[in-house]
Amino acid sequence: MERYILTIDQLEELYSIIKDEYKLISPTLKDGVIQYSQNIDFKDLPFGYTQMESAGFYTVKTTDDCYFSYIRPYNSLKQFLRPPKVNFMTVRRIDNNLTFEYHLKYEKYAFFDVRRCDLKALYILDKVFIENKYPDIQYKTVRENMFIVGVNCLKASDVCFCESMDINFEEGYGADIFITEIDKNFLVEVLTEKGKNFLNKIKLKKQQSMNLNKKEEVIEKFKTTIKKKLNTENLKDILYSKIDSPYWEELGKRCLSCTSCTQVCPTCFCFDIREENSLDMKVSERYFVWDSCFNQTFATVHKFNLREKISHRYRQWLMHKMAYWQDQFGTFGCIGCGRCITWCPVKIDIQIETQKLRDL
Template sequence: MFYIIDVKGLESIYGSLKETFHVISPTLKDGILLYSEDVDFNSLPFGYTQMEGPSFYQLLQSSGRYFTYLRPSNTLKYFLRSPNMKLLTVKRSNGELSFEYHINHRKLAFFDVRRCDLKALQTLDNVYLNDRFPDPYYRSLRENMFLVGVDCQTASDVCFCHCMGVYLEDSYGADIFITELDGRFLVTALSKKGVELVEKLHIKKASVEDIQKAKEKREGLLSTFKKYLDTKDLKENLYRNIEHPYWEEIGKRCLSCTNCTQVCPTCFCFDIKEVNSIELDLSERVVSWDSCFNQTFATVHKFNIRDTITSRYRQWLMHKMAYWQDQFGEFGCVGCGRCITWCPAKIDIQVETAKLREL
């Protein structure tokens, strides 16, 4: 179902979501774009654009159009599995134990999710909602979620999603999808919830010409990518070079700071801690983000199986580009480029992967 709206129509969609959901959308904070909760339509960074490169980020004001910016620097995982999340409280009273599971039933709506981040959500779903060990905390939020996808108009210098299985028409999980035309927006309703929301607003159906224009816009995006990664036989080539001395070269530059794993929309490693009260009548189980770059991440029974930075960097890249394929049949990287922008050592996963592939 295709509809056509102007900027007032966009505002109506946003307002309608606010009636039912906690809306999360990109906004300008401390000089960067971040997803934030409980902001409003006027705080969308319309007309801004980002320049991003290795260790480089700059926001510029452009003119005329609306969705000129790119994906924010934080990701959906920040809201689905926050950096520190309480899972369980156990209380002891009069010799009896009581258990409280902190499953979050909040209804979240993400307004403006780009195709790379929808693909990343699919990747996280494959981890958290698998048939064997579905995660009830994650599932509760996912089941109550509404997603508004938006097409990018241009790629930045760090984007390479077009090589990582993110296709022009991919809209995994989106309830509605918005493509900016000239001053108007094509809205594609993709789910029952999406159709209901749009129909409620009584907006105009799109013409065949509008649908065609949106398709051409999407195709035009492809010519704006500057990065490319050849993924044919990538896994096999990386395995072939797993002992190559070049890993040491990257290891010398990497600071093991964990920035890359924190901004990555698909990194999901975590640690679980039990926090007890001194009276031993209360215990809280907390899950926190962890990172394979942390020095003790791979310590098992006091023995660290990855005690060098080189081994930790290799684990990270190999997991994204090779092991993930063995586990899930897809890449663990969606080519969003965030880790390239936020690496203080200017280590570029696309450049390093391309190099390791060819050695």
């Protein structure tokens, strides 16, 4: 593996050559939150900001310790890989014959500054959409044409618990290059050919002198800032034995069923298929639209909602993330990014609730 040391100016150069070639998505401070956005200038990256996040609470403040002082953004990559509303098909009716037009619109995306939790989320979504008997062509096409710059986190927030959810800090999770900020310089590890081509375009010295232990130190230091822990040992079987627990009712009383957790979750993939028809009844557009297991129409059979109570829906969500997912895809559906905790208006914390359920 090739390694380079970049200065902040060289990092900017790398950023702009990636931007020339791809539709670049990177974090920025917008509407008061750090979020992924398109076409962001290097100077508008949220360098020096850091989020204060806890259950149902979010604010940002500045710090001058380092550049990559923030954690993962508010939204996740699914916003781009599987957008909220996709027109996948147009049906036209001429007399009584139908013609079908299938759409495959995709962008050539590059993602700058993706944290390990979000990279793992892609690896999990791949199992849903690609490692399937019928792969999703839209997702697969975007996925195969994208470029990813991974970045190591320096400090966790109060909602982060990635370490508990089997994050492997040695693993690149499909990133093309991986950046570790070390004393205001940047160690760049090149993981793919695509990554190598970009680095060849800027004048660089191969890393020689830097002690690799420094990177390990950064990661170890980061790990010490993760305060949240979840005991996942035998979690699936324990949760399976708690399906009848009266505690779900307690959660049902608090949960607003507002769908926020599912929509900010980087791995929640459920969608609805909707039809929008023209008034002349000649054209019907078909859409994929983000859906949520908290919606009342989600689990209906002949218009009867099988998960009538909010407690049923919350249980479905937590059980899916922490238990069912393991039977379905061999991993947890949760990556410990803590978004659902921060953005739950009524402060339901999936880590605390899962721990409570296992201790019941």
